[in-house]
Amino acid sequence: MASSARIRHYMHDNGPLILDGGLATELEAQGVKLQGDPLWSARLLHTNPQAIGDAHYRFLLSGADVITTATYQASITGFINHLDVSFERARELLMSGVQVAKDTVERFVSDSPPTGQRCPLVAGSVGPYGAFLHNGSEYTGAYAEAMSIEELKVWHRPQIDCLVAGGADLIAFETIPSIKEAEALVELLREFPNSKAWLSFSCKDGKCISDGSPFTDAVQIATRSTQLVAVGVNCCSPEVVEPLLDSARSLLSPDMTWVVYPNSGEDWDTEQGWLTSAKAPAAVPELSRTWMRQGAALIGGCCRIGPAHIAELRRQLKGSCTSPASAV
Template sequence: MSFTASLTHFINDNGPLILDGGLSTELEAHGAKLQGDPLWSARLLQTDPQAIKDAHNRFLLSGADVITTATYQASISGFVKHLDVSSEGARELMMSGSASGQRDRQRRLLVAGSVGPYGAFLHDGSEYTGAYAEEMSVEELKLWHRPQVDCLAAAGADVIAFETIPSIKEAEALVELLREFPNCKAWLSFSSYSDGSLFTDAVQVGSRSTQLLAVGVNCCNPAVVERCWTLPGRSFLCPLGGCCRVGPAQTAELRRELKGS
């Protein structure tokens, strides 16, 4: 089933699209030791993939329509460096997060392939400032992100979730890169700690691509999110869900508020 068909099915039959919550939070709640790990939850793709599947299942049982792969802090370079695997082994790990979700297709879900900012690989907090983007070109940022997007697209993710992007320059790189994968759809979520650009500027970047289905924010207080954004001639999907520290209980509460069940 294509993403467009899947999305139409969910919107028509189920109402608002409910995302899952904080995967790492849920993994840690069940014993995973992730703090300080340069790969964060992505390490478990090698060491304990069942823990990731179980966490996804708990979010699905709580009412989430979307599961997000454990690849936010993953990269081919990062896997090679921190797991001592080959480039091919790193690609297999990157793809495995999405592939596990495909096996649950009969459960009426969508799989979002998570792509974090370059700063997540640096593991120095710069994913919230975007400071690195000042010294990188758009082409350099595209070069960095290309292997990750290629793997998730090849694995059959329904949508690429560009998450916690802290700078307009990196967003522009991702929008340009997306054109290299014409069959992919994506959403673009900015960190509210970003580089100081106006959110209206972020929406304008998103409007340049018909492949982008949503532009939003994450890692922010819900109180600052006032409404969905629209542009003349364009409308964006408004998926709703949690981020860090949001577990299945909160996802279930959100579903009750939005769908009454």
């Protein structure tokens, strides 16, 4: 794990950290078929890790300071069930998500010019239990009603253990829809005392996370942890970010910042996929300055946000991107 000092240096001394965009979005843009797959992009850790590495590389070229592993929908149980592999092989696959990302960072740094060189971080993605269910419930959190905090901890523990063992710089608890699941993750993080993380929620509107709980309550859960470097939102419409952050602006501790990486603003349908509308969605790069003024120090994109969007985001917030001229 990267030290807290290294992460804080990135966030406070060099301006906001630019996160990557939607990994699955970029993989699908390159012709990979993911729709309907219960493992989503995590299947490629088994079948085509090179495609994941190349997608990571394109986000690095576009200016990302952090790339997120292809483990959002990965789990020991999921790999065993859907790939017919052993427990040990499932662990190896989860850890390989970190290794693929770290190898890509090493390649990027090696390819970069010596002046203005940056060394990006690797965030180990941990999705909600609803991602494993593969029924869209990461946007409702309904499953948490029937589960205890201990049951949620039991579910998440092996995934976090693999990502920490793999050497992720920090853990990204992503698209968390439920207060109860957030409590479980904050408690579980204490079992990995040398690890840092961020916690980001899926939200239904400008006031509430997906299970209907006020965003302010979600932020208060996060402030219980000294290991969380950031709390915020992801995979929501860009338009709801500003009111969400405003609603909880007085609750952040001095040692915590906002993390923000919304989707494109388009609607997701579990049967049809992403639905485009006649109304142009709000643009992440244009709104990013507002989020930065609100105190966000980690800013990027989620679903339907590709490398070109991240390049524009970096131009908006940092002016330019230092990277090799050619892409993969």
